[in-house]
Amino acid sequence: MMARLFWIRARLRRLIRRHPRLHLAFRTVTTFSIAFGGAYGFVSGSRSADYDPNAFAIGVSFLFALACVALAILSMRLRWMRRKLRKISLHNETLADRNWELKEAEERARSLFESQDDLIVLRNADGLITSVNDAYCVLAQRSRADLLGSRFALPVLEQGESAIESNGTRIHDQRVETALGPRWIAWREGLVRIDANHPAELQCVGRDVTNRTETEYALGEARDHANAANRAKSRFLAMTSHEIRTPLNGIIGMSGLLLDTSLTPEQTTYVKAVKASGDALLSLIEELLDYSRIEAGKIDLESxxxxxxxxxxxxxxxxxxxxxxxxxxxxxxxxxxxxxxxxxxxxxxxxxxxxxxxxxxxxxxxxxxxxxxxxxxxxxxxxxxxxxxxxxxxxxxxxxxxxxxxxxxxxxxxxxxxxxxxxxxxxxxxxxxxxxxxxxxxxxxxxxxxxxxxLPAHDSPPERKRFSTPDLTGHPIMLVAPQTIEASLLARRLERWGAETCTISDIAVAHALLPGRPWHTVLVDHAMGAEDVWRLGQTACRHAARRIVMVTPSTRHDLQTPGAGAFTGYLVKPLRTASIAARLAATADGPTALRATEGRHDCNTLEESEAPTTAPTQSLSILVAEDNEINALLIRSLLTRLGHDVILAANGEKALESWVAAGTAGAPYDLVLMDVQMPKLDGVETTKRIREREAGQRGSRTTILALTANALLDDRSACFEAGMDGFLVKPLDRDKLADALAGLMAARHIPA
Structure with a gap:
């Protein structure tokens, strides 16, 4: 029963919410009926025969109390209604203010939209223009009324590359035709939604970038011109290098050959001056070429x-x-x-x-x-x-x-x-x-x-082990030398090895200090004066087991004098660490003939021998392709002195003919020295033809070395791509040529 009542009550509430006017009419009729019925009942009761004044008074009082309660309720409800109306009024005012602000913002946005210098146009899903600003209208030379609802688009003359951002915005450039002439426009296109009741629209925002684009094109053209100029400069340097190196090869090479002949002292001085000037010019050319390579970014580093x-x-x-x-x-x-x-x-x-x-x-x-x-x-x-x-x-x-x-x-x-x-x-x-x-x-x-x-360390074991460091801990060593750089670094090295180093720059003081204690080693610099050094060596014989004199290559001949016999060994300056260690670790012997530590340094490798080079026991057959007569004479002289057989060819065609003839005769050349720039047929093309012929033949491959004045990296690459095996740069260095020939003979197991 209670559930039934609740259901009826809920149904009534839903009915009241749906029909508020019906509810108001029902309440009004009910209230009027109750009031009218009560009043009519009291009036009728007062006229009846059974009228009781007390009961009537009680009834009136009750009705009055009900009326007072009703008035109180009505008053409270009126106050509540007024409060509610006040809130509604305030809310309406707030809405009005907000509406005014929204209208003001809309007007401001519209003004900003229409006054933008950038082109702004909105299109719906059908491509129809729904909104456009003044800048677009000016560029299109059409009114807003003509554009709205149309599919108008600026004619495209050139389409640039496009890109898509992470938010879906498409960016691209277009060169369009306008009433003001062709203009470059940078567009940003993306979907925007005005409100929830409207579908998304395509918003296109364009900016006139004609000046920027023209500047970029101008910069690009300038860059292309600069690159072309740089390439022209490189070609000029290559050509100039070749043209300078070719005669320089003759100057330096011939002066070197001339120094090997019998000359008077005056002639030797002049020839050495010529060779020194040529070397200086070669150094200048190398610096210019290095600078050109670095400036062009063509410097390659090895690892x-x-x-x-x-x-x-x-x-x-x-x-x-x-x-x-x-x-x-x-x-x-x-x-x-x-x-x-x-x-x-x-x-x-x-x-x-x-x-x-x-x-x-x-x-x-x-x-x-x-x-x-x-x-x-x-x-x-x-x-x-x-x-x-x-x-x-x-x-x-x-x-x-x-x-x-x-x-x-x-x-x-x-x-x-x-x-x-x-x-x-x-x-x-x-x-x-x-x-x-x-x-x-x-x-x-x-x-x-x-x-x-x-410079990271090499992880693999080194090909050569580190020299054995002598243990000089507690050993006194006297170093007699001027206060020079060599002496200070030598003292630093000895102290690192644990020695108690006493550095003296006065011979007299050294003589005085020698008897004071037994010395492990006495090191004396020959620069202190030959006679003083020899006398100090005689004195040191009684006080030091090791007596070492330091000389330069130019003063090494003084070691042949009798006074040098007091020293047990010598070192040649500049000193090598391994030589110092070997000398100090050597067994101390008496004052016998001087000995030097084994090693490249202590041999007299700093001075070139004036004696002519000994010819190898077996020579090579060498074809030289060289169009310059002086350089051809120089190369033939150098190779002949080294004991090899030389055939000259003035250009690439003759070199190819000579190579073919030698192979046909069963006496192929061991080596071809190929000049790169030659008339009729250059060295690169000649090499390619030789390699093509070798590809169809059986037999050993002829070694070809480029002999050229072109020292640029591109020239080297062209030579190797053609099939050459090596590269010799003019001016031709005699030692490098001899090394190349020695390497070839070693590869072929030919005894030198």
């Missing part, structure tokens, strides 16, 4: 293992004659914490250090140059320091020395010469290798160039 100590000490030995000719010292120090083998480009590193150390010698009037190699501050890096005691560089000039064609000042350029390219080339190569180069200098106090380059 091969090499022995670091050999590289550094080879550099000091190579520069030693130049330094000693200026009465300077040059020495190297390699920290033993460094790995034996590292991975990098040894050729480029050699070029950098030769440049820095060569400059140091050039700008150092007295003192010397030190090349110090230590671990870098970052893992895997090595620090190379080139220190000198030269003229120094002013602070304002230090920022200029790394620029191309710049030197510290004009006075230095006049006094010392040079192109100003060396440091610029070194700086660019160091940066290309991932390193940095810095400079510290004070005028009159020398300079220090520091190069830090990442």
């Amino acid at each position: 091969r293992p090499f022995i670091l100590s050999d590289l550094i000490e080879d550099i000091t030995e190579l520069l030693a004659p130049r330094a000693q000719a200026r009465q300077l010292e040059i020495a190297a120090y390699i920290d033993e914490q460094l790995p034996i083998e590292v991975i990098g480009d040894a050729t480029r590193l050699r070029q950098i250090l030769l440049n820095l150390a060569g400059n140091a010698i050039k700008f150092t009037p007295s003192g010397g140059v030190a090349l110090i190699v230590e671990p870098g501050t970052e893992p895997g890096t090595i620090r190379f320091m080139v220190q000198d005691t030269g003229i120094g560089i002013t602070p304002d000039a230090q920022a200029r020395v790394f620029r191309e064609f710049e030197q510290a000042d004009e006075q230095i350029a006049r006094n010392y010469g040079g192109t100003g390219l060396g440091l610029s080339i070194s700086d660019r190569i160091v940066k290309r290798m991932g390193g940095r180069i810095t400079l510290e200098s004070k005028p009159g106090a020398g300079s220090t160039f520091e190069v830090s380059i990442p």
